[in-house]
Amino acid sequence: MDTTDTTPLRAVALVCTLSPSPKPSSSQLLAEQTMAALADHGVTGKTIRISDHDVKTGISTDLGNGDAWPEIRDTILGCDILILSTPIWLGHPSSVAQKVMERLNAEISETDDEGRMLTYGKVAAVCVVGNEDGAHKVSADLYQGLNDAGFSLAPNAVTYWVGEAMQKTDYQDLDETPEKTATTTRTLAANTAHLARRLKTAPYPPLS
Numbered sequence: 557m558d559t560t561d562t563t564p565l566r567a568v569a570l571v572c573t574l575s576p577s578p579k580p581s582s583s584q585l586l587a588e589q590t591m592a593a594l595a596d597h598g599v600t601g602k603t604i605r606i607s608d609h610d611v612k613t614g615i616s617t618d619l620g621n622g623d624a625w626p627e628i629r630d631t632i633l634g635c636d637i638l639i640l641s642t643p644i645w646l647g648h649p650s651s652v653a654q655k656v657m658e659r660l661n662a663e664i665s666e667t668d669d670e671g672r673m674l675t676y677g678k679v680a681a682v683c684v685v686g687n688e689d690g691a692h693k694v695s696a697d698l699y700q701g702l703n704d705a706g707f708s709l710a711p712n713a714v715t716y717w718v719g720e721a722m723q724k725t726d727y728q729d730l731d732e733t734p735e736k737t738a739t740t741t742r743t744l745a746a747n748t749a750h751l752a753r754r755l756k757t758a759p760y761p762p763l764s
Contacts, residue, residue, distance in 0.1 A: 561753050561757075562598055563598075563753050563756055563757070564598060564600070565594075565597075565598060565599040565600075565636045565637060565749060565752050565753065565756070566599070566600060566601050566634065566635040566636055566637070567591065567594055567599050567600070567601035567635055567636065567637035567638070567639060568601050568602060568603070568604060568631050568632055568635045568637075568638060568639070569587040569588075569590065569591055569601070569602070569603040569604070569638075569639035569640075569641055569683075570603075570604055570606055570628070570632075570638070570639070570640050570641065570656055571583050571584045571587050571603055571604065571605040571606065571641045572606055572607075572640065572641060572642040572643070572649070572650045572652040572653035572656060573605065573607060573641075573642075573643060573650065573652070574607060574643070574645075574650055574651070574652060575607060576605065576607040576608050577605055577607075577608050580728050581605070581728070582643065582685040582717075582726045582727035582728045583641045583642060583643050583650075583683065583685055584603065584605060584641070585727060585728045586641055586683040586684075586685055586715065586716075586717065586727060586737075586741075587603050587639060587641035587683050588603060589733065589738075589741055590639055590641070590681070590683055590715060590741050590744060590745060591603060591639070593741050593742050593744070593745035594637065594745045594748070594749060596742075596745065597745055597746060597749035597750075598749070599636075599637060599745075599749055599752075601635060601637070602631075603641075604628060604631070606628075606652050606655070606656060607652060609624035609628065610622055610623065610624045611623070611624050611625045611628065611655060611656070611659065612624075612625065613655055613658070614658065614659070615658050615659065615661045615662055616659075616662050617629060617659075617662045617663075617666065625659050629659070632675075632678075633674055633675075635678065636677075636678060636679065636752040636755075636756060637678065637679050637680070637681070637748055637749070637752050638678060638679070638680045638681075638702075638707060639680070639681050639682070639683060640653060640656065640680065640681075640682050640683070640698055640702070641682070641683035641684075641685075642682075642683070642684060642685075642694065642698070643684075643685050643686055644684060644685070644686025644687075644688065644690045644691065644694055644718070645686075647688075647690045647693065647694075648690075648693075648694065648697070649684075649694050649697055649698055653698065657698070657701040657702075657705075660675075660701065660702070660705040661701075661704070661705060663675050663705045663706055664704065664705060664706070667763075670762030670763060670764055671762060671763030671764030672706075672759075672760060672762065672763055673705070673706035674706070675705055675706030675707050676706050676708075676759070676760045677708075677755045677756065677759050677760060678706070678707050678708070678752075678755075679707065679708050679709065679710060679748050679751045679752040679755065680702040680707035680708070680709055680713070681709065681710070681713040681714065681715075681744050681748045682694075682695045682698050682699065682702075682713060682714040682715075682716075683714070683715055683716065684714060684715075684716035684717075684718075685716065685717050685718070685726070685727045686717075686718050686719070687718065687719045687720070687721070687722075687723055687724070687725065687726070688718060688719075688721045688722075689718055689721065690718065691714070691716035691717075691718050695713075695714040695716070699713070699714075708751060708755060710744075710747035710748045710750065710751040711747050712740070712743045712744060712747055713744060713747065713748060714740075714744065715737060715740040715741040715743075715744045716737070716740070717734065717737045
């Protein structure tokens with residue numbers, strides 16, 4: 557933990573499994589492990605399983621008609637850190653993760669009085685699980701979208717686990733967390749919390 561700066565931080569993890577609660581989810585598990593690792597660095601927060609909420613499809617901050625996104629967006633804007641956790645499907649982020657990215661696209665036109673996106677100063681990271689290779693490709697897709705939407709990313713801002721191709725073992729089925737994944741999760745947490753604290757005390761410069 558950073559002993560020179562204990563500024564409180566808040567985080568939210570958006571879990572993009574296709575399955576609503578209470579069905580077990582490897583994406584949920586890795587997100588919760590990441591939140592636990594962040595807690596070691598003075599970060600508090602919660603996870604939100606997107607499939608449990610009626611998030612409409614579109615690229616607006618509010619699509620009305622019972623759209624659940626505005627409340628989730630308020631939570632994101634009230635946090636310092638956003639974790640996006642997704643399974644790999646057909647070599648890509650889940651359709652739920654894509655929907656989240658499309659909703660975050662609206663942030664490009666939302667700015668403060670000095671021209672900065674409201675997401676400037678917020679740090680994002682990614683969790684990926686799947687039964688085949690593709691974690692790097694999936695994280696690359698999400699990195700680009702998150703950066704376009706105004707989020708910053710620390711070094712090693714992804715933790716992941718992928719099983720053997722053509723097999724049915726899920727991350728949640730493992731007897732214990734592989735040390736490589738656990739170490740990567742701890743690194744993500746340390747670097748993400750560090751960057752979030754730096755940006756909280758030294759914001760990006762005004763653009764207008």
